[in-house]
Amino acid sequence: MLxxxxxxxxxxxxxxxxxxxxxxxxxxTPIDFGRNWKDGRRVLGDGKTFRGLIGGTxxxxxxxxxxxxxxxxxxxxxxxLTAVVALSFGALLGDIVKSFFKRRLGYGRGAxxxxxxxxxxxxxxxxxxxxxxxQWFSANFLSSPWVMVTVLVLTxxxxxxxxxxxxxxxxxxxxW
Numbered sequence: 479m480l481x482x483x484x485x486x487x488x489x490x491x492x493x494x495x496x497x498x499x500x501x502x503x504x505x506x507t508p509i510d511f512g513r514n515w516k517d518g519r520r521v522l523g524d525g526k527t528f529r530g531l532i533g534g535t536x537x538x539x540x541x542x543x544x545x546x547x548x549x550x551x552x553x554x555x556x557x558x559l560t561a562v563v564a565l566s567f568g569a570l571l572g573d574i575v576k577s578f579f580k581r582r583l584g585y586g587r588g589a590x591x592x593x594x595x596x597x598x599x600x601x602x603x604x605x606x607x608x609x610x611x612x613q614w615f616s617a618n619f620l621s622s623p624w625v626m627v628t629v630l631v632l633t634x635x636x637x638x639x640x641x642x643x644x645x646x647x648x649x650x651x652x653x654w
Contacts, residue, residue, distance in 0.1 A: 486628040488554050489618050491545060492562050493569035493603035494633075496538025498640045500570055501649050503533025509574065515581065522577045523587045531570050538566025561614045564607040572602015588652045595654065596634035 487494070506529040510521035542562030549556040576598035580591055608615040619626050638654070645653035 482622075482624050482628050483632070485555065485622070486625045486632060488545070489625065490565070490600070490603070490629055490633070492538040492542035492557075492565040493599055494636065495541040496534040496566040496569045497573065497599045497637075498534075498644065499537035500530035500534025500573070501644055503537075504530030517582060519581045519584070521581065522574060523581060525587050526574055526577055531574075534570050535563075535567045538569065539563055542566060555618050558611055558614050560611040561607055561618075564610045565603045568603040568606030569599035570602070571606060572598045572600070575602060590652075590654055593634065596637040597630065600629060600633050 504525070504527050506527050508522065508524050509526045509528060509531065510523070512524075513521055515521050539562055542557055542565065545554075546557050546559070546562065548554075576591075576594055580589065580594075585591060604615070604619065641650060642653045644650040
């Protein structure tokens with residue numbers, strides 16, 4: 479079981495890094511440029527910025543590049559550059575897509591949407607990685623369903639802990 483947990487965390491690390499570091503680098507120009515959708519609500523909101531997207535993606539990629547160097551030494555799954563970029567950017571893309579739909583449903587910035595808020599970035603990371611590097615994704619996730627289940631169980635716990643930490647150090651307005 480410990481091997482499955484280590485593998486799950488190792489494989490998701492670029493996404494796990496990019497998601498919270500987007501908050502650290504956030505601020506500045508919103509991705510939606512302050513525009514509203516046809517329904518009169520913001521497309522995404524002020525919480526989704528170019529600085530956060532670029533900074534978070536860059537941090538996830540940096541973590542993945544380090545993992546690429548360490549993989550042979552640690553006898554852990556190796557990454558492709560495509561997988562690293564897709565996991566990092568896909569995590570933030572998943573969060574952006576979730577924000578779009580939350581706005582359509584009338585949820586304001588920071589409003590809770592249980593499980594969706596915790597797993598949106600996993601879905602985005604997995605979908606983009608499967609689309610861009612299906613061989614790597616299949617070899618590392620689809621071939622081991624327990625790894626996928628472990629990610630789905632651990633991620634809400636990790637997400638909650640990092641959000642509480644971000645709230646306490648004043649990077650987030652809500653602890654969820």
